[in-house]
Amino acid sequence: MDASKYQKYFNPEDFWSKLKKGAKKVGSKAVYSGLLLYYAVESPRTPLKAKVQIYGTLGYLILPLDLIPDLLPIVGYVDDLSALGLALAVVAKNIDDDVKFKAKSKLRDFFGDEAVKSKDIIDIDGKIVADQEKKEAPEQH
Secondary structure, X not given: OOHHHHHHHXXXXXXXXXXXXXXXXXXXXXXXXXXXXXXHHHOOOXXXXXXXXXXXXXXXXXXXXXXXXXOOOOHHHHHHHHHHHHHHHHXXXXXXXXXXXXXXXXXXXXXXXXXXXXXXHHHHHHHHHHHHHHHHOOOOO
């Protein structure tokens, strides 16, 4: 996915509107992933290259016309989840504890305390750590 072509579609108001409307439908995993990206893009520690990727992904998510329409139950969000996962993998090193804290605080607003302790959220955090370690490890020849 070429994220830069979707960047122009991102704006915070549309992001929050879509998130509030679809939170229960897409579930805590997708919401948490979106929140991580949102707070990473707001972080002054996130480099411009990563912000472009994030803006593109978030723009794609709020774009009214998806590859697979969100109106289709479950299947309609598969492309959104894929885009979120790819973006998280690319920008994992920019997801710090502050970003995670903000995302989890907002996740509580949507789903309550139990969502933050769910296996899905723990799995996402674990994947981010693994991606960070992979990028920091020196290449072996």
